[in-house]
Amino acid sequence: MISLYFISAICNALMLICNIFILIHPHLSVKKYPVFFLSFTAFYFMQWYLNFSPMFLIMLAVNSILLVKFSKKLYSIFYIPLGYILDCILLDSIGFAANTLWNLPLNDFGAAKISIIIFSICTIIAGCPVFYLIRRVLQRYLIKIFEKMNQKLLALVTFPILFFACLLFIIGSFLDILEATYVEFLLMLSLFILYSVCTISMILFVLYSAKKNNEARKKVEYLENLNEYTRNLEIVYNNLRSFRHDYINIMTSLAAYIDEKKYDELEIFFYEHILPMQKNLTQKNGALNNLLHIKILELKSIVYTKLLLAVNQDIEVNIDIPDEIASINMDSVDLTRVLGIYLDNAIAGCLETEHPIINFHLGKMNQDIVFIISNTFIDKGLSISQMHKKDVTTKGDGHGIGLHNVSEILNRYDNIYHETLIKEGLFIQQVQIS
Numbered sequence: 001m002i003s004l005y006f007i008s009a010i011c012n013a014l015m016l017i018c019n020i021f022i023l024i025h026p027h028l029s030v031k032k033y034p035v036f037f038l039s040f041t042a043f044y045f046m047q048w049y050l051n052f053s054p055m056f057l058i059m060l061a062v063n064s065i066l067l068v069k070f071s072k073k074l075y076s077i078f079y080i081p082l083g084y085i086l087d088c089i090l091l092d093s094i095g096f097a098a099n100t101l102w103n104l105p106l107n108d109f110g111a112a113k114i115s116i117i118i119f120s121i122c123t124i125i126a127g128c129p130v131f132y133l134i135r136r137v138l139q140r141y142l143i144k145i146f147e148k149m150n151q152k153l154l155a156l157v158t159f160p161i162l163f164f165a166c167l168l169f170i171i172g173s174f175l176d177i178l179e180a181t182y183v184e185f186l187l188m189l190s191l192f193i194l195y196s197v198c199t200i201s202m203i204l205f206v207l208y209s210a211k212k213n214n215e216a217r218k219k220v221e222y223l224e225n226l227n228e229y230t231r232n233l234e235i236v237y238n239n240l241r242s243f244r245h246d247y248i249n250i251m252t253s254l255a256a257y258i259d260e261k262k263y264d265e266l267e268i269f270f271y272e273h274i275l276p277m278q279k280n281l282t283q284k285n286g287a288l289n290n291l292l293h294i295k296i297l298e299l300k301s302i303v304y305t306k307l308l309l310a311v312n313q314d315i316e317v318n319i320d321i322p323d324e325i326a327s328i329n330m331d332s333v334d335l336t337r338v339l340g341i342y343l344d345n346a347i348a349g350c351l352e353t354e355h356p357i358i359n360f361h362l363g364k365m366n367q368d369i370v371f372i373i374s375n376t377f378i379d380k381g382l383s384i385s386q387m388h389k390k391d392v393t394t395k396g397d398g399h400g401i402g403l404h405n406v407s408e409i410l411n412r413y414d415n416i417y418h419e420t421l422i423k424e425g426l427f428i429q430q431v432q433i434s
Helices: 002-024 030-050 054-071 074-102 113-148 151-177 182-259 263-291 297-312 332-350 402-410
Strands: 316-320 357-365 368-376 416-423 426-433
Touching: 002 030, 002 054, 002 074, 002 113, 030 054, 054 074, 054 151, 074 113, 074 151, 074 182, 113 182, 151 182, 182 263, 182 332, 263 297, 263 316, 297 316, 297 332, 297 357, 332 357, 332 368, 332 402, 332 426, 402 416
Parallel strands: 316 357
Antiparallel strands: 357 368, 368 426, 416 426
């Protein structure tokens, strides 16, 4: 009997391992799979050997938490219960087919080692295309919604899946003890499918509501960015109009110095009044000219708003945007949040230095989009890893969440590489989006 428990535990563990691999790859390191295999096997064996049913719930909870920890994907918390549910439905369907075609007794499926192995292999083979299809649906339609869901909504999605998994386990336990007839088995399988449809419908309704909320939030942030961009354009226009009105007065003053041959006073007037005005105006116009290459309004507005703020604080701003940027494979709200935090930090950091400088590069590298933001700063002894921890800051209370938030946002994307560097007196943030 012990050997039967052991074989059953191994077969069930392998089925769940295959499910996890298809659903989560490549977010889970290959080195972690043996951990799950040993965990599943141990829990299943102890559950059957000790005849302690709550061990199943503990197994789902522990391994789901481990999967979230190892993969760093919060939404993966329901992958293991979902895999178990589908395995049960597939296994019962295969059993139903075996009973129909070869009249195999339903209650003997788990009574022989060879039956356990054969039905487990059939379940794995039948499950691979099913789980691959589920993965494609998740990636195309649902992952972005899951990533933006708060923990309460995610719990609302996870709970019915977990409850259904426990319900299937309880019913399956009774099926192993009682002798089910063909009709009873068919009725049970129909109830499984009906409950699955109801559960999925409820989850889809929750996801649809979450998607609508995200779309509404995007529209609000889009309008806020647009309003901010418009306000800054108005500021530039007013500056240009003011300069135009002052132009005649400036020329008259210059002419007066020249007519009276006061060249020393002319030199002082030029360097103290005319040149700073020209430099400021040129820098602002240069920023505008460079941003013409950005065709994404949300991106253009956040970059222009922050860099104009830097210019107005007498920061030397160098902008390099050699390529036309028409699309970026990243959610626009996440993109503006990340750049807003990076540029706010760059402004605050360089203002502490004697000669504040911000360098902003946006360009293409093959098919990838690359952002490089660098600024002068004063090294206060914090390591790069410490800077990305929550509540770690040199600015005082209420700060220290910006870079932590950025890390959480960027870690949700498989197509983004980001790196923080300190080189030649500059603090550098580099983001590459493929």
